Amino acid sequence: MRCERRVWLDGRSAQPPQTAPTADARARMTLRANHKCHILAAIEGVEDFSELPWNERVTQTRLAMQRGAAMISGAALEAPIGGRLLHGAPDLLQRQTTAASGAWIYEPIAIVLHTRPTRWERLLLDSWRWLVRQTQGWDHDPPGELWLGANGYRPVCIKRQTASLAAFTAQIRRAIAIAAGEAPPIWFDSDHCPFCPWRTSCDAAAHDTHDIALIPRLSRRQGSALRRLGIHRIDQVITLDPATMTTLPDHSSATEARLRRQAQALLTDQPLPVSAAIPSLPQVRLFLDIESDPQTREPWAFGLAGAPGDRFVIVVEPLVAGSDVRLNGIPVIGVHSAHEGWQRVLHAVRATGGALAHWGEAERLMLEQSADPHTYQELIPLMIDAQRELYKRVVLPTPRQSDQRGGGLKAAARWLGWRWSPGADHWTLAWEAYRQWRAQPSPANVFDRLTPAIVYLATDVEALAAVWRWLDAFVASINATSAPQDGHADRDTATNREC
Missing domain, CATH: 1.10.150 (DNA polymerase; domain 1)
Known part of the structure; x- marks a missing residue:
């Protein structure tokens, strides 16, 4: 069960709160929807009911299945179970003809953005399989398919799902029991909570208690x-x-x-060292943050920061390669490719003579994926994961919530007083600004359209530098006194500012 508390809350409310998904969740929903449309666009002979009202979709889906439509998108299925009505909207229904009788059956298809399906995506497909079985009146469990990733207009691979649906029906019975029982405890799941209408209610309840x-x-x-x-x-x-x-x-x-x-x-509300004496930090003179295509993970911008106020951004776009402009006071350099971007990063690291700090595993993975072998071999030993270094030394008073894990860069930087400018405060806004800028006939002539993306990335990388400088000062104070200090006093080291 993904979230027992969501099941319980839904069971006690005729209408859930009108809390919108987070910006990150909305972006993920858009990516999935665009991917689904991309795959469906290449399939011929599809009957699409997605624009109809729900009740009409249910009716038209049943009629189309009865007459043997080859492919159905925007399908809507309903069937009673355990005194409740289960609703499902398969991405695609595909007709198959049985060899024995010549009759047709339908197989539901889940169109999945990535190539590794989660157990929740498998569970969702099982719910569609069960609904197809009930709709068609079959006495056995129909198969289903997971269409994973995209290779052109086709999935990278297809996995069939044929296991018994007994486990699924057991989950439904358990959900019904949960809905009728006492309130389950709160648990924050970063893959689920950002989409949930109850998330702010759970945040408030967790803080209150x-x-x-x-x-x-x-x-x-x-x-x-x-x-x-x-x-x-x-x-x-x-x-x-x-x-x-x-x-x-x-x-x-x-x-x-x-x-x-x-x-x-x-x-x-105080930071604490993980032990009485903690190791000093490695010497870092340059900080890196990357923005990437949310689907391919290919870098499109590299943000670099050194001393406070010393930062620049490298943007990947062949039409502006060699350009050197300033946006909102931030130097911006154009390069042909991610390969060239990484080479520029390496050149900057050589010039400083120190290590390169980043936050989390993403930058290392992108280096491996998108840099040339020589750049990778020279740069990888110089990269320092600031998140890991912080975790080994300090615990911060940053709680886990429905929209943050508690150990993220933004949580740490906001605790230090760091702020992002409205309109340039989320990666989705940066990505959209970059996409719209690239779509112009002559991007070089409308560089100002890229400003929100540049401001966001520069703020991100400066926040990383601020967290590192605060951590360096805090570690030094702990080791100098062998006793925890007031962590708020060290916040000045972070160069508090609103960008």
Whole structure:
């Protein structure tokens, strides 16, 4: 079950709140919808009911299945189960003829953006298989297909799903029992919560009760184990006896100490070192943040920052290669390709004579994917993951919530007082500005259209530099005194500003 609390809340409300998905969730929904349209556009002979009202879609889908339509998109299916009515909208229904009787059956198809389907996508396909079975009155479970990724207008690969639907019907029975029971606990899932209309309600409830769901990096298994022990509040984690703590899944002395300190940091709104003495940071003189195509992960811009105020952006666009302009005071350099962008990054790192800090694994993966072998071999040993370095040394009072994991760059930078300008405060806005700019007949003549993307990326990379400088100062203060200091006093090191 993806979220028991969502099932329970839905079961007790005739109308969920009108809370919109987050900007990130909306972007993911758009990507999926565009991918689905891209794949469907190449299929001939499809009957499409997607523009009809729901009840009419249900009627027309049944009629089309009865007359044997070859392909149906925008299908709508309904069937009763456990006293409830299950609704489903398969991406595509495909007619197949049985060899034995010559009769036709329909197979639902899930059109998946990426090549690795999640278990939730498999569960959704099973729900469509069950609805097809009920609609057609078959006594056996029909197969379904997962169309994964895109190679031109066709999926990269197709995986058939034929397993028994007994597990799916068991999930439905469990959901019905959950809806009729007591309120399940809150758990924040970054792949689910951003889409959920109840997310702000869960955020508020968790903060009001100091719920353990707010603790970053607490695993679902550990959280469930704590709740079975009657531990629901953050303050209870701090006082939990060591013998009980050893019974938690994935326990170690290090994870126990970190869990207690993380709980204490949240309650006091103070950063805390993970131990009495922590290693100094490696020397970093340049910081990197990358914007990439959300589907291919190919870099389209590289943001670099050195000393405070010293930053520039490299933009990938052959039509402006060699250009050197300023947007909002930020130097912007045009290059032909991501290969050339990485070469420019390497040149900048050589000039500084230090390491290159980035946040998380994305930049390393993109380096491997889009740089030439020579640049990769020279640059990879110089790259420092700032997120990992912070995690090894400090816990921050940044809670996990429905729209943040608690350990992200923006959560850390916002805690330090960093702000992003309205209109240039999310990667989706930067990506859209870049796409619209590239679509112009002569991008070189309308560079100003790229300004929101440049401002966003420059702010991101300067936020990374600010977090690193704060961390360096905080680590030095801890090691100088061997006692935690007021972390808020070190916030000045982050060069607080609104960009």
